[in-house]
Every structure is written in C-alpha cells, then in structure tokens.
Amino acid sequence: GAGVSQSPSNKVTEKGKDVELRCDPISGHTALYWYRQSLGQGLEFLIYFQGNSAPDKSGLPSDRFSAERTGGSVSTLTIQRTQQEDSAVYLCASSLDGLGMSAFFGQGTRLTVV
Amino acid sequence: GESVGLHLPTLSVQEGDNSIINCAYSNSASDYFIWYKQESGKGPQFIIDIRSNMDKRQGQRVTVLLNKTVKHLSLQIAATQPGDSAVYFCAENQAGTALIFGKGTTLSVSS
Numbered sequence: 001g002a003g004v005s006q007s008p009s010n011k012v013t014e015k016g017k018d019v020e021l022r023c024d025p026i027s028g029h030t031a032l033y034w035y036r037q038s039l040g041q042g043l044e045f046l047i048y049f050q051g052n053s054a055p056d057k058s059g060l061p062s063d064r065f066s067a068e069r070t071g072g073s074v075s076t077l078t079i080q081r082t083q084q085e086d087s088a089v090y091l092c093a094s095s096l097d098g099l100g101m102s103a104f105f106g107q108g109t110r111l112t113v114v
Numbered sequence: 115g116e117s118v119g120l121h122l123p124t125l126s127v128q129e130g131d132n133s134i135i136n137c138a139y140s141n142s143a144s145d146y147f148i149w150y151k152q153e154s155g156k157g158p159q160f161i162i163d164i165r166s167n168m169d170k171r172q173g174q175r176v177t178v179l180l181n182k183t184v185k186h187l188s189l190q191i192a193a194t195q196p197g198d199s200a201v202y203f204c205a206e207n208q209a210g211t212a213l214i215f216g217k218g219t220t221l222s223v224s225s
Binding site: 004033035041042043045048050053056059091093098102103104105106107108 | 148150156157158159160163203205210211212213214215216217218
C-alpha cells in the first residue's frame with residue numbers, strides 16, 4: 001500500500017479480554033516498530049523488528065504483551081488479559097532498513113479498556 | 115537511562131513569526147535524528163532528519179540544527195502558519211536500533 005495501515009482504528013474491550021492489533025507496513029520496508037501513546041504523552045517504545053534479526057522486545061511493559069511479524073511483512077500486537085492502564089493509542093511505523101532511515105507511521109489504533 | 119527530551123512542553127507564537135523548538139539528547143552514540151509533527155488524532159508525520167556527520171539541514175520552511183558538543187537539536191520553522199500548530203517530537207536512533215522519542219512540544223500559532 002501507499003502507507004502504513006493499522007486496524008482496527010478503534011477498539012473497545014472489556015477488562016480481562018485479549019486483543020489483537022494489526023499493522024501492514026509499507027511494501028519493501030524491512031523495519032517495523034510498535035509504540036504506545038497515552039493521552040497527551042510522548043511515544044513509548046514497545047518492540048522493534050528488523051529483517052530476520054531477533055526482535056528488540058525491551059520496551060514491552062509486561063508479559064501480557066507480545067508481537068509477531070509474519071513473512072517479514074504484517075505484524076500483530078497482542079495484549080492478553082487487558083487492563084484499564086492499557087488504554088492508549090498504539091502506533092506502528094515502518095522504515096526502509098532501520099539503519100537510520102526515517103520511519104513512517106500509521107494512524108494508530110485507539111484502544112479503550114472498560 | 116538514556117533518553118531524548120525537549121526543553122519546553124509548550125510554545126506559543128504569532129502567525130508569521132519564526133519558531134524554534136529545542137531538544138536535548140543524552141546518548142552520544144546516537145547517529146541519526148528526526149523531527150516529527152503530530153496533529154490531533156493522527157500519527158506522527160516525518161518533517162526532517164539529520165545525520166550526526168552534519169550540523170545543519172534545510173527543508174521547505176524548516177531547518178534542523180545539530181550541536182553534538184552539547185547534545186542539542188533544534189527545529190526552526192520559518193514564517194509559522196496556523197497549520198503548523200501541532201505537537202513536535204524529536205527522536206534519536208543508532209544504526210539498527212529503535213527510534214527513541216522525547217515527550218514533545220506543543221506549538222500553538224495564533225493569527
């Protein structure tokens with residue numbers, strides 16, 4: 001596609017449920033990033049995929065969070081047993097090679113845990 | 115830990131003025147820096163980037179300055195317009211690592 005696509009754009013879920021957020025990066029981009037942004041706050045790094053290398057998971061806040069990237073393209077961020085503090089906008093970005101190239105962002109998924 | 119931060123959380127300017135948004139970083143190993151603009155309800159949008167082997171780079175109405183001696187980055191916007199109102203983030207990166215963002219500066223432009 002022309003840009004990074006994220007789905008759904010909005011998700012409301014009950015506390016304790018699992019959710020999956022999807023990211024379709026720009027075609028050909030080998031690097032993919034997930035960030036979390038709480039209301040009025042900056043971007044909190046979650047996880048980074050670069051080619052076939054092991055992902056950098058150092059930003060994942062707990063073991064309830066996981067992400068995978070299949071076939072070097074689409075990525076899914078999974079949050080298990082959601083909590084109210086998980087409510088935020090989850091942003092995905094991709095870049096051509098991650099080696100200093102600029103990253104382009106999707107519009108984000110707004111997650112609300114009730 | 116190492117992080118990227120901004121000096122001021124908010125900046126208010128008049129239309130037509132020049133704006134300067136500042137950012138301090140602490141990781142001397144960072145070799146790539148980016149400025150992003152984020153409008154309400156949207157994802158961050160790339161504005162301009164600069165590598166550590168440069169000290170200045172110009173785009174359309176925007177200039178980024180890098181001072182590696184004091185680990186300082188700035189974004190200058192010429193002839194600021196109401197459409198420039200947004201939150202501006204700087205981000206740093208080392209080769210092969212994730213982009214790390216600062217907290218952001220909210221720019222408000224009044225007519």
